Amino acid sequence: MTEASATASTLRALEADIAARREELVELDDQLTLQRVGVYYYRHPLDNSPLYKEALTELREHIKDSIKQNDAVVASDSFVFNNSLALGRKMVADYAKLMLRAFNAEADASVRSLRAGGLETGEARLQRSADAIARLGRLMEIRISESYFNLRKTELELTADYLMKVQEEREQEREERARLREERLAERELAAEREKLNKERDHNDNVYKQLIAQGRTEEAERIRQQIASIDAAIAQNDYRAANIRAGFVYVISNIGAFGANVVKIGMTRRLEPMDRVRELGDASVPFPFDVHIMYFSNDAITLETQLHQAFAERKLNNVNLRREFFFATPAEVKKELQRNVGTLLEYVDTPTAEQFLQSQGAWPDDSRARFVV
Incomplete structure:
Protein backbone atom coordinates (compact mmCIF):
# COMPACT_ATOMS: atom_id res chain seq x y z
CA MET A 1 0.00 0.00 0.00
CA THR A 2 1.38 3.39 -0.95
CA GLU A 3 1.79 6.15 1.62
CA ALA A 4 -0.95 8.24 -0.06
CA SER A 5 -3.46 5.39 -0.04
CA ALA A 6 -2.64 4.57 3.58
CA THR A 7 -3.18 8.19 4.52
CA ALA A 8 -6.51 8.35 2.67
CA SER A 9 -7.64 5.11 4.31
CA THR A 10 -6.80 6.46 7.75
CA LEU A 11 -8.71 9.68 7.06
CA ARG A 12 -11.79 7.72 5.99
CA ALA A 13 -11.58 5.57 9.12
CA LEU A 14 -11.22 8.68 11.27
CA GLU A 15 -14.21 10.44 9.71
CA ALA A 16 -16.35 7.29 9.96
CA ASP A 17 -15.44 6.86 13.62
CA ILE A 18 -16.28 10.47 14.46
CA ALA A 19 -19.61 10.23 12.61
CA ALA A 20 -20.55 6.98 14.36
CA ARG A 21 -19.69 8.28 17.81
CA ARG A 22 -21.46 11.58 17.15
CA GLU A 23 -24.74 9.71 16.62
CA GLU A 24 -24.08 7.51 19.63
CA LEU A 25 -22.97 10.03 22.23
CA VAL A 26 -24.15 13.53 21.33
CA GLU A 27 -27.61 14.72 22.38
CA LEU A 28 -29.28 15.76 19.15
CA ASP A 29 -32.70 16.69 20.55
CA ASP A 30 -32.63 20.49 20.63
CA GLN A 31 -35.97 20.68 22.46
CA LEU A 32 -34.66 18.60 25.36
CA THR A 33 -31.44 20.63 25.36
CA LEU A 34 -33.34 23.91 25.54
CA GLN A 35 -35.46 22.64 28.43
CA ARG A 36 -32.34 21.69 30.36
CA VAL A 37 -30.72 25.04 29.70
CA GLY A 38 -33.67 27.08 31.00
CA VAL A 39 -33.01 30.82 31.00
CA TYR A 40 -30.16 31.55 28.60
CA TYR A 41 -26.85 32.53 30.19
CA TYR A 42 -24.51 34.69 28.12
CA ARG A 43 -20.94 33.32 28.29
CA HIS A 44 -19.54 36.51 26.79
CA PRO A 45 -21.95 39.38 27.61
CA LEU A 46 -21.91 42.16 25.00
CA ASP A 47 -24.37 44.97 24.37
CA ASN A 48 -25.55 44.16 20.85
CA SER A 49 -25.21 41.75 17.93
CA PRO A 50 -22.71 43.86 15.88
CA LEU A 51 -20.26 43.64 18.81
CA TYR A 52 -20.62 39.85 18.75
CA LYS A 53 -19.87 39.81 15.01
CA GLU A 54 -16.73 41.87 15.62
CA ALA A 55 -15.66 39.51 18.40
CA LEU A 56 -16.22 36.49 16.15
CA THR A 57 -14.20 38.05 13.32
CA GLU A 58 -11.31 38.74 15.69
CA LEU A 59 -11.50 35.25 17.19
CA ARG A 60 -11.40 33.59 13.78
CA GLU A 61 -8.20 35.45 13.00
CA HIS A 62 -6.73 33.93 16.18
CA ILE A 63 -7.89 30.50 14.99
CA LYS A 64 -6.13 30.99 11.64
CA ASP A 65 -2.97 32.20 13.39
CA SER A 66 -2.96 29.17 15.66
CA ILE A 67 -3.06 26.85 12.65
CA LYS A 68 -0.33 28.78 10.83
CA GLN A 69 1.91 28.65 13.89
CA ASN A 70 1.35 24.87 14.26
CA ASP A 71 -0.26 25.37 17.69
CA ALA A 72 -3.50 23.55 16.86
CA VAL A 73 -2.28 19.96 17.17
CA VAL A 74 0.06 18.30 19.65
CA ALA A 75 1.98 15.25 18.36
CA SER A 76 5.04 13.12 19.02
CA ASP A 77 8.37 14.25 17.51
CA SER A 78 10.09 10.91 18.16
CA PHE A 79 7.89 8.51 16.21
CA VAL A 80 9.97 6.14 14.03
CA PHE A 81 8.75 4.63 10.75
CA ASN A 82 10.81 1.95 8.92
CA ASN A 83 13.68 2.69 11.31
CA SER A 84 13.66 6.33 10.14
CA LEU A 85 12.99 9.23 12.50
CA ALA A 86 12.59 11.60 9.51
CA LEU A 87 9.96 9.35 7.91
CA GLY A 88 8.26 8.99 11.25
CA ARG A 89 8.06 12.75 11.75
CA LYS A 90 6.71 13.20 8.22
CA MET A 91 4.04 10.56 8.81
CA VAL A 92 3.07 12.18 12.12
CA ALA A 93 2.84 15.59 10.42
CA ASP A 94 0.63 14.18 7.64
CA TYR A 95 -1.67 12.39 10.06
CA ALA A 96 -1.85 15.48 12.28
CA LYS A 97 -2.99 17.57 9.29
CA LEU A 98 -5.68 15.02 8.44
CA MET A 99 -6.96 14.89 12.00
CA LEU A 100 -6.96 18.67 12.29
CA ARG A 101 -8.93 18.84 9.06
CA ALA A 102 -11.46 16.35 10.46
CA PHE A 103 -11.73 18.30 13.72
CA ASN A 104 -12.16 21.62 11.90
CA ALA A 105 -14.85 20.11 9.70
CA GLU A 106 -16.73 19.00 12.80
CA ALA A 107 -16.22 22.38 14.49
CA ASP A 108 -17.44 24.24 11.40
CA ALA A 109 -20.48 21.96 11.16
CA SER A 110 -21.24 22.57 14.83
CA VAL A 111 -21.14 26.34 14.28
CA ARG A 112 -23.30 26.17 11.13
CA SER A 113 -25.95 23.97 12.74
CA LEU A 114 -26.04 25.89 16.02
CA ARG A 115 -29.38 27.37 16.99
CA ALA A 116 -30.20 29.95 19.65
CA GLY A 117 -30.10 28.18 23.01
CA GLY A 118 -28.55 24.97 21.59
CA LEU A 119 -24.97 25.49 22.76
CA GLU A 120 -24.87 22.28 24.79
CA THR A 121 -25.35 20.16 21.66
CA GLY A 122 -22.57 21.97 19.79
CA GLU A 123 -20.13 21.69 22.68
CA ALA A 124 -20.83 17.97 23.02
CA ARG A 125 -20.12 17.41 19.31
CA LEU A 126 -16.86 19.33 19.60
CA GLN A 127 -15.72 17.37 22.67
CA ARG A 128 -16.55 14.00 21.11
CA SER A 129 -14.58 14.94 18.02
CA ALA A 130 -11.51 15.90 20.06
CA ASP A 131 -11.80 12.70 22.10
CA ALA A 132 -12.04 10.55 18.96
CA ILE A 133 -8.93 12.17 17.48
CA ALA A 134 -6.98 11.65 20.72
CA ARG A 135 -7.98 7.98 20.76
CA LEU A 136 -7.16 7.32 17.10
CA GLY A 137 -3.91 9.26 17.32
CA ARG A 138 -2.76 7.68 20.55
CA LEU A 139 0.07 5.72 18.90
CA MET A 140 1.58 8.93 17.52
CA GLU A 141 0.48 10.99 20.56
CA ILE A 142 -1.64 13.15 18.25
CA ARG A 143 -4.36 15.25 19.88
CA ILE A 144 -5.99 18.66 19.49
CA SER A 145 -4.16 21.16 21.69
CA GLU A 146 -6.05 22.52 24.66
CA SER A 147 -5.53 26.12 23.50
CA TYR A 148 -6.91 25.40 20.03
CA PHE A 149 -9.85 23.42 21.43
CA ASN A 150 -10.68 26.37 23.67
CA LEU A 151 -10.56 28.74 20.70
CA ARG A 152 -13.09 26.63 18.80
CA LYS A 153 -15.21 26.25 21.94
CA THR A 154 -15.18 30.02 22.43
CA GLU A 155 -16.28 30.37 18.81
CA LEU A 156 -19.28 28.19 19.59
CA GLU A 157 -20.08 30.23 22.71
CA LEU A 158 -19.83 33.54 20.87
CA THR A 159 -21.97 32.18 18.03
CA ALA A 160 -24.62 30.99 20.48
CA ASP A 161 -24.55 34.38 22.25
CA TYR A 162 -24.81 36.16 18.89
CA LEU A 163 -27.80 34.08 17.78
CA MET A 164 -29.60 34.69 21.07
CA LYS A 165 -28.82 38.42 20.98
CA VAL A 166 -30.15 38.67 17.41
CA GLN A 167 -33.31 36.89 18.53
CA GLU A 168 -33.69 39.28 21.47
CA GLU A 169 -33.12 42.34 19.31
CA ARG A 170 -35.69 41.21 16.75
CA GLU A 171 -38.21 40.65 19.52
CA GLN A 172 -37.44 44.06 21.01
CA GLU A 173 -37.87 45.68 17.60
CA ARG A 174 -41.23 43.98 17.10
CA GLU A 175 -42.39 45.05 20.55
CA GLU A 176 -41.14 48.61 20.05
CA ARG A 177 -42.97 48.83 16.72
CA ALA A 178 -46.11 47.55 18.41
CA ARG A 179 -45.71 50.05 21.24
CA LEU A 180 -45.23 52.97 18.84
CA ARG A 181 -48.21 51.82 16.78
CA GLU A 182 -50.31 51.71 19.95
CA GLU A 183 -49.09 55.20 20.93
CA ARG A 184 -49.92 56.64 17.52
CA LEU A 185 -53.39 55.11 17.62
CA ALA A 186 -53.97 56.57 21.07
CA GLU A 187 -52.77 60.01 19.95
CA ARG A 188 -55.02 59.95 16.86
CA GLU A 189 -58.02 58.84 18.89
CA LEU A 190 -57.49 61.55 21.51
CA ALA A 191 -57.03 64.20 18.80
CA ALA A 192 -60.22 63.06 17.05
CA GLU A 193 -62.10 63.11 20.34
CA ARG A 194 -60.85 66.63 21.05
CA GLU A 195 -62.09 67.80 17.66
CA LYS A 196 -65.49 66.22 18.23
CA LEU A 197 -65.79 67.80 21.69
CA ASN A 198 -64.81 71.21 20.29
CA LYS A 199 -67.55 71.02 17.68
CA GLU A 200 -70.08 69.90 20.27
CA ARG A 201 -69.10 72.72 22.59
CA ASP A 202 -69.30 75.35 19.83
CA HIS A 203 -72.75 74.13 18.89
CA ASN A 204 -74.02 74.22 22.48
CA ASP A 205 -72.43 77.61 23.06
CA ASN A 206 -74.33 79.05 20.07
CA VAL A 207 -77.58 77.51 21.31
CA TYR A 208 -76.95 78.89 24.79
CA LYS A 209 -76.43 82.44 23.43
CA GLN A 210 -79.63 82.21 21.36
CA LEU A 211 -81.66 81.03 24.35
CA ILE A 212 -80.30 83.83 26.54
CA ALA A 213 -81.14 86.39 23.83
CA GLN A 214 -84.70 85.01 23.72
CA GLY A 215 -85.01 85.12 27.49
CA ARG A 216 -85.43 81.35 27.80
CA THR A 217 -83.27 81.13 30.92
CA GLU A 218 -84.44 77.71 32.12
CA GLU A 219 -83.52 76.01 28.85
CA ALA A 220 -80.32 78.03 28.72
CA GLU A 221 -79.32 76.70 32.14
CA ARG A 222 -79.66 73.10 30.95
CA ILE A 223 -77.42 73.92 27.96
CA ARG A 224 -74.95 75.62 30.28
CA GLN A 225 -74.73 72.44 32.33
CA GLN A 226 -74.09 70.44 29.16
CA ILE A 227 -71.31 72.88 28.25
CA ALA A 228 -69.76 72.40 31.68
CA SER A 229 -69.86 68.65 31.18
CA ILE A 230 -68.20 69.03 27.77
CA ASP A 231 -65.52 71.28 29.30
CA ALA A 232 -64.77 68.57 31.86
CA ALA A 233 -64.48 65.98 29.08
CA ILE A 234 -62.14 68.30 27.15
CA ALA A 235 -59.97 68.77 30.25
CA GLN A 236 -59.79 65.01 30.80
CA ASN A 237 -58.99 64.40 27.13
CA ASP A 238 -56.24 67.04 27.16
CA TYR A 239 -54.80 65.56 30.35
CA ARG A 240 -54.59 62.10 28.79
CA ALA A 241 -53.05 63.50 25.62
CA ALA A 242 -50.37 65.35 27.63
CA ASN A 243 -49.72 62.62 30.22
CA ILE A 244 -48.33 59.53 28.50
CA ARG A 245 -48.47 57.59 31.78
CA ALA A 246 -52.26 57.80 32.04
Missing part, protein backbone atom coordinates in the same frame (compact mmCIF):
# COMPACT_ATOMS: atom_id res chain seq x y z
CA GLY A 247 -54.27 54.90 30.69
CA PHE A 248 -56.11 51.67 31.45
CA VAL A 249 -54.61 48.66 33.22
CA TYR A 250 -56.39 45.50 32.11
CA VAL A 251 -56.51 41.88 33.25
CA ILE A 252 -57.76 39.46 30.61
CA SER A 253 -57.84 35.70 30.07
CA ASN A 254 -58.32 33.23 27.23
CA ILE A 255 -58.94 29.73 28.54
CA GLY A 256 -59.40 28.36 25.02
CA ALA A 257 -55.89 29.49 24.06
CA PHE A 258 -53.89 29.28 27.31
CA GLY A 259 -55.98 27.20 29.70
CA ALA A 260 -57.41 28.08 33.09
CA ASN A 261 -55.63 30.23 35.68
CA VAL A 262 -53.55 32.13 33.12
CA VAL A 263 -54.02 35.89 32.74
CA LYS A 264 -52.47 38.70 30.74
CA ILE A 265 -51.78 41.91 32.68
CA GLY A 266 -51.23 44.90 30.41
CA MET A 267 -52.00 48.57 29.87
CA THR A 268 -53.24 50.75 27.05
CA ARG A 269 -53.61 54.48 26.43
CA ARG A 270 -56.35 53.96 23.86
CA LEU A 271 -59.47 56.10 24.19
CA GLU A 272 -61.57 52.94 24.00
CA PRO A 273 -59.52 50.24 25.78
CA MET A 274 -61.70 47.43 24.46
CA ASP A 275 -60.31 48.16 21.00
CA ARG A 276 -56.94 46.96 22.30
CA VAL A 277 -58.47 43.81 23.81
CA ARG A 278 -60.20 42.99 20.52
CA GLU A 279 -56.89 43.43 18.67
CA LEU A 280 -55.18 40.99 21.03
CA GLY A 281 -57.90 38.46 20.26
CA ASP A 282 -57.36 38.62 16.51
CA ALA A 283 -56.56 35.68 14.22
CA SER A 284 -53.37 34.79 16.13
CA VAL A 285 -55.44 33.11 18.89
CA PRO A 286 -58.43 30.79 18.37
CA PHE A 287 -60.84 32.61 20.72
CA PRO A 288 -61.47 36.18 21.96
CA PHE A 289 -60.15 37.34 25.33
CA ASP A 290 -62.40 37.80 28.37
CA VAL A 291 -61.97 40.98 30.42
CA HIS A 292 -61.82 40.66 34.21
CA ILE A 293 -60.52 44.11 35.16
CA MET A 294 -60.33 47.41 33.26
CA TYR A 295 -59.00 50.13 35.56
CA PHE A 296 -58.13 53.72 34.61
CA SER A 297 -55.08 55.16 36.34
CA ASN A 298 -53.25 58.46 36.10
CA ASP A 299 -50.04 56.40 36.28
CA ALA A 300 -50.95 53.19 34.51
CA ILE A 301 -47.32 52.44 33.68
CA THR A 302 -46.29 52.27 37.34
CA LEU A 303 -49.40 50.31 38.30
CA GLU A 304 -48.78 47.78 35.54
CA THR A 305 -45.15 47.42 36.66
CA GLN A 306 -46.23 46.81 40.27
CA LEU A 307 -48.55 44.02 39.18
CA HIS A 308 -45.89 42.47 36.96
CA GLN A 309 -43.43 42.49 39.86
CA ALA A 310 -45.96 40.95 42.22
CA PHE A 311 -46.42 37.95 39.89
CA ALA A 312 -42.87 37.87 38.45
CA GLU A 313 -42.22 34.35 39.74
CA ARG A 314 -45.29 33.08 37.89
CA LYS A 315 -44.43 34.25 34.37
CA LEU A 316 -45.16 31.84 31.55
CA ASN A 317 -42.18 33.08 29.52
CA ASN A 318 -39.04 33.24 31.64
CA VAL A 319 -36.79 34.01 28.66
CA ASN A 320 -38.51 37.07 27.21
CA LEU A 321 -39.45 38.92 30.39
CA ARG A 322 -41.45 41.52 28.47
CA ARG A 323 -44.22 39.01 27.83
CA GLU A 324 -47.20 39.75 30.07
CA PHE A 325 -48.79 36.34 30.73
CA PHE A 326 -48.83 34.90 34.25
CA PHE A 327 -49.98 31.76 36.05
CA ALA A 328 -52.59 33.48 38.23
CA THR A 329 -56.33 33.73 38.73
CA PRO A 330 -58.25 36.96 38.14
CA ALA A 331 -59.11 36.96 41.85
CA GLU A 332 -55.42 36.94 42.80
CA VAL A 333 -54.69 39.89 40.52
CA LYS A 334 -57.75 41.72 41.88
CA LYS A 335 -56.48 41.29 45.44
CA GLU A 336 -53.04 42.64 44.48
CA LEU A 337 -54.55 45.55 42.55
CA GLN A 338 -56.72 46.50 45.52
CA ARG A 339 -53.61 46.67 47.68
CA ASN A 340 -52.37 49.43 45.36
CA VAL A 341 -55.53 51.35 44.44
CA GLY A 342 -58.25 50.41 46.94
CA THR A 343 -61.77 49.43 45.91
CA LEU A 344 -62.54 48.29 42.36
CA LEU A 345 -65.89 49.35 40.95
CA GLU A 346 -65.95 46.72 38.19
CA TYR A 347 -64.63 43.17 38.29
CA VAL A 348 -65.60 39.93 36.53
CA ASP A 349 -64.42 36.74 38.21
CA THR A 350 -65.56 34.00 35.81
CA PRO A 351 -64.73 34.26 32.10
CA THR A 352 -67.61 33.98 29.67
CA ALA A 353 -65.55 32.09 27.06
CA GLU A 354 -68.63 31.71 24.87
CA GLN A 355 -66.91 30.67 21.64
CA PHE A 356 -64.61 28.25 23.45
CA LEU A 357 -67.44 26.50 25.32
CA GLN A 358 -69.68 26.37 22.25
CA SER A 359 -66.84 24.99 20.12
CA GLN A 360 -65.99 22.11 22.47
CA GLY A 361 -69.20 20.28 21.56
CA ALA A 362 -68.04 19.95 17.95
CA TRP A 363 -64.53 18.74 18.80
CA PRO A 364 -63.45 15.10 18.29
CA ASP A 365 -63.68 13.10 21.52
CA ASP A 366 -59.92 12.63 21.81
CA SER A 367 -59.38 16.40 21.44
CA ARG A 368 -61.76 17.18 24.30
CA ALA A 369 -60.00 14.62 26.47
CA ARG A 370 -56.63 16.24 25.86
CA PHE A 371 -57.87 19.76 26.62
CA VAL A 372 -58.13 20.13 30.39
CA VAL A 373 -59.53 23.39 31.82
